[in-house]
Amino acid sequence: MATKLDYYAVLEVTREVSSDDLKKAYRKLAMKYHPDRNSGDAAAESRFKEINEAYDVLKDEQKRAAYDRFGHEAFTAGGGAGAGGFDFGGGGFGGGGLGDIFEQMFGDMMGGRRGGGGRQAGADIQTQVEITLAEAFAGVKKSITMKTRVFCETCDGTGSKEKEAGVEVCPSCHGAGKVRAQQGFFVVERPCPSCHGAGKIIKDPCSDCRGVGTVEKTRTLDVAIPAGVEDGTRIRLSGEGQSGGKGAPAGDLYVHIQVQTSELFQRDGSNIYCRVPIRMAQAALGTEIEVPVIDGGRASVKIPSGTQSGEHFRLRGKGFSVLRSSARGDMYVQVIVETPQHLSKRQKELLEEFEKEAGENVRSSPEHAGFFSRVKDFLEGKG
Structure with missing residues (x-):
């Protein structure tokens, strides 16, 4: 399972960081891990590349807005330009340019993310893992148990009792999952009211998932937490969220790390x-x-x-x-x-002897002597 750390965590800043503070954080880390200062250190070289990749995205207002909205998926969906595929010219979001960007950014208001065949993608899951400071130092693997929706094996994710045979293309939207309506000068797309955006109609729903294509299940997952994480770090596990049914992508799992305070450190x-x-x-x-x-x-x-x-x-x-x-x-x-x-009688006697002798020796307590000398001058009007 591949994990990719949040770009803000890579640059050791919060999501609310200003452009100036972002630049300062980048310069500090880039100088620290620059190959010229870490000759032969492969780990430093890898860290330097991560820092540059993160800053290349976050320094650009448009890229940063897309990253805040979609995470790393914003740069992998189309495999285009930039840091992993982000391209406002038409490559970064599947080749559709700004039209696809707006469709994804406002898609939730019109039925949410969609997978192939009009099916809605699975929902993202948020969970929290608590670790000790020692575990944050060394890195740790944690098992998390959560309730989620998984692919229904009874109907093969189709939602139909008869599997593919019981599924028909929606006659209203012809399988698109959405319909268009003219409103003045604008054409507005909405989820199809007949199939609710699925693009297909199920004649006889599956008895286990009731036509949804997914069922609720308790799932246990191992999460590798790298050494050096800070409290509040968010780790994104792509495709480990709720299942979206057959033909639709699963959501993502976001693991928020909470580091316990230590009594010693x-x-x-x-x-x-x-x-x-x-x-x-x-x-x-x-x-x-x-x-x-x-x-x-x-x-x-x-x-x-x-x-x-x-x-x-x-x-x-x-x-x-x-x-x-x-x-x-x-x-x-x-x-x-x-x-x-709770001094003993002998201890008190020794301290009294020490204090008596120390009072005559200014050098033994220079700050004490200097302070009360200044107090005396002040009270006598000399200071």
Whole structure:
């Protein structure tokens, strides 16, 4: 089953992105994955091609509007020009030019998408899959179960009890599935009222599907979710939606990815942030700590003496996966210095001795000393 990621996800932007922000996102990614900067990296080269393909479509207002309406199908229906077949001159939508574009864009108001022989195409399905942050990092295969309409095997999708023998061409529309009516200067097409757009009339409907050609069934499908997906990513599986009956294309399945929040990590694009508490003495004297990494391993971080609460330490290449690439972002460890609680009598005595000596040594707490020096100047009217 081939999956093709949303062009907006490829460029790491939302569907509401402005033209200027789209251009900035493209330039940033194109520079990052340019072959000249990633010599010999096949994954980077593939990612660079995806980025250019996505931007070639979304930078053009007309192509973008068609993509928002039809998805990747807008560029594969006719196999014409552009990024996979989009051509307003008459190639991208089956050779009919603007007439076919308007027919597809406004087809839902006149009976929806249609397959061969006037049959209506199957409906699209929307579903949501929830994954953990670790699964988003590594990629995962998820089984989804859904109720959908599938091809009726009893009547071979014809809707007739006698299969093909029980199906006649509609005498009103002569199999076209639509009729034309003159309204002033315009000719308007509508679904045929006799056959409801099917183009055929069934004399004796199938007992299982009742003439529809499809039946409801619970179906389980495996969906491959690539490493590096973000929360809100939408994956389109062409032809995995509801069946449209014999001679009509099936709809598409749209899988919306929801990534759970983590108790240990916070994600920002390809970077990971982790807050690690350390004791006051560790921060003052310096230490070495072990921290968890998103891939399930551990990493050592050296904490120098005199570290202040909130300081960050960078671990290169320990961050999140980059979509469709072997690269990884960075991990940032933020240390939080904890104030000790529930002290024993001896601990209190030691801290009192420390405080007494520290009060006489300005260098031990420079920020503390500097702040109260400025307060004193302010109160005395010097600051």
